Amino acid sequence: MQLDHATPEQLRQWESELAADYKAIVEQNLNLDLTRGKPSPEQLSLSDALDGILNGNYRAEDGTDSRNYGGLDGLPEAKRLGADIMGVDPADVLVGGNSSLTLMFQMMLTAHQFGLTGPDSAWKHDGAVKVICPVPGYDRHYTVCEQLGIDMVTVPMTAQGPDMDAVEALIKKDPAIRGMWCVPKYSNPTGVVYSDETVERIAALGKIANPNFRVFWDNAYAVHDLTDDAPALSCIMSACKRLGTEDSVLQFASTSKITHAGAGVAFVNASQANLKGLKAFLSTCTIGPDKVNQIRHARFLPNRDALLAHMKAHAELLQPRFEAVLSALKEAFADTDLGAWEAPEGGYFVSFDTRPNCARETVKLAAEAGVKLTPAGATFPYGKDPQDCNIRIAPSVPSVSEVVSAMKVFVICVKLASVRAKLAQS
Numbered sequence: 001m002q003l004d005h006a007t008p009e010q011l012r013q014w015e016s017e018l019a020a021d022y023k024a025i026v027e028q029n030l031n032l033d034l035t036r037g038k039p040s041p042e043q044l045s046l047s048d049a050l051d052g053i054l055n056g057n058y059r060a061e062d063g064t065d066s067r068n069y070g071g072l073d074g075l076p077e078a079k080r081l082g083a084d085i086m087g088v089d090p091a092d093v094l095v096g097g098n099s100s101l102t103l104m105f106q107m108m109l110t111a112h113q114f115g116l117t118g119p120d121s122a123w124k125h126d127g128a129v130k131v132i133c134p135v136p137g138y139d140r141h142y143t144v145c146e147q148l149g150i151d152m153v154t155v156p157m158t159a160q161g162p163d164m165d166a167v168e169a170l171i172k173k174d175p176a177i178r179g180m181w182c183v184p185k186y187s188n189p190t191g192v193v194y195s196d197e198t199v200e201r202i203a204a205l206g207k208i209a210n211p212n213f214r215v216f217w218d219n220a221y222a223v224h225d226l227t228d229d230a231p232a233l234s235c236i237m238s239a240c241k242r243l244g245t246e247d248s249v250l251q252f253a254s255t256s257k258i259t260h261a262g263a264g265v266a267f268v269n270a271s272q273a274n275l276k277g278l279k280a281f282l283s284t285c286t287i288g289p290d291k292v293n294q295i296r297h298a299r300f301l302p303n304r305d306a307l308l309a310h311m312k313a314h315a316e317l318l319q320p321r322f323e324a325v326l327s328a329l330k331e332a333f334a335d336t337d338l339g340a341w342e343a344p345e346g347g348y349f350v351s352f353d354t355r356p357n358c359a360r361e362t363v364k365l366a367a368e369a370g371v372k373l374t375p376a377g378a379t380f381p382y383g384k385d386p387q388d389c390n391i392r393i394a395p396s397v398p399s400v401s402e403v404v405s406a407m408k409v410f411v412i413c414v415k416l417a418s419v420r421a422k423l424a425q426s
Helices: 008-026 041-045 076-086 100-114 139-148 164-173 196-207 236-243 272-282 291-300 304-333 359-368 400-425
Strands: 032-034 093-095 130-135 151-158 177-182 214-218 249-254 266-269 339-341 350-354 371-373 390-393
Touching: 008 400, 032 400, 041 304, 076 093, 076 249, 076 266, 076 291, 076 304, 093 272, 100 139, 100 177, 100 214, 100 249, 100 266, 100 272, 130 139, 130 164, 139 151, 151 164, 164 177, 164 196, 177 196, 196 236, 196 249, 236 249, 304 339, 304 350, 304 400, 350 400, 359 371, 359 390, 359 400, 371 390, 371 400
Parallel strands: 032 371, 130 151, 130 177, 177 214, 214 249
Antiparallel strands: 093 266, 249 266, 339 350, 350 390
């Protein structure tokens, strides 16, 4: 199906056939959900040994009673777990509660309101503040900026990561730029892994940006590979230390999609100067994180080998779901002008671009046919996709057969929305 070369008669015939297929699907009263990248029940069950793993032994390796107050930094063994995930020095890791998003919010709040390196470094003193957002991207990052009243400016994502020419030009041109969001491995939603050159250029931004500029490096999918030969991500902190820009990057990760999503452990990796600023803020609002959960995770995943073996079990559950999505897209759209997509080798999402001005209608049609998708526009700041084309597909929770069924609906909805849009133009 090539819409740009179709005659009006062909378009009307396709619309009639697709409308009949769509009506038949609606009558099936489906109830399928591809909205959010959550672990499936089978994935969560991989970590059920967390329950009871302490067997009454709450003492950390340094003698800390994990049941008591204190320990703002986190337990030593929990720091090592975070370091294993991110590939950094445990001394530069702070361990928090169950959510890396919470740590990201707290870091940006501290940078904006109080200053990470002293009161004079607070972004609020600079008037209007802007943060760079590669698009399409992660909607929760945008929510953090909106909550803090921080403006967002976009740059395109490429197959190598953010368009770094655009990023560098913005930083040099606009003195209001104070931060940048990144999901560097299996980027949400495109699945792109930043190239070595992109990582190096991001690490070098500290040389051209304001001293209070910070990259928020959300390494949520650092160990979430689907294949044994998955692409590697360069360590940005190694590059920063080599370039002398380690204060410019804040790295985050968690076990939320590794163990129990609602009862994980979050980590931030940063320079000692930045960690000092965060701890000054945290000391006013907490006496310490949940160290019992930290020690549970450290014993469940005692070293990197155990971590990678555990993630391989996740991959065995996720890979067939991703294959169901990618096979459906390839079969339906490989030789058409109806859409484009990436084939990620890890992470939790598949990003699909419809023809311009077709995403919202596709999502609407799918919802009416019983398949829930992430709202069109969610992958752009303020929910406004200027091309109305990007749709994020999250196949992790439904069973493989449910994903297959949902993709049949998705394919018909994309085709029907596209044909109707083309007819409206003719």
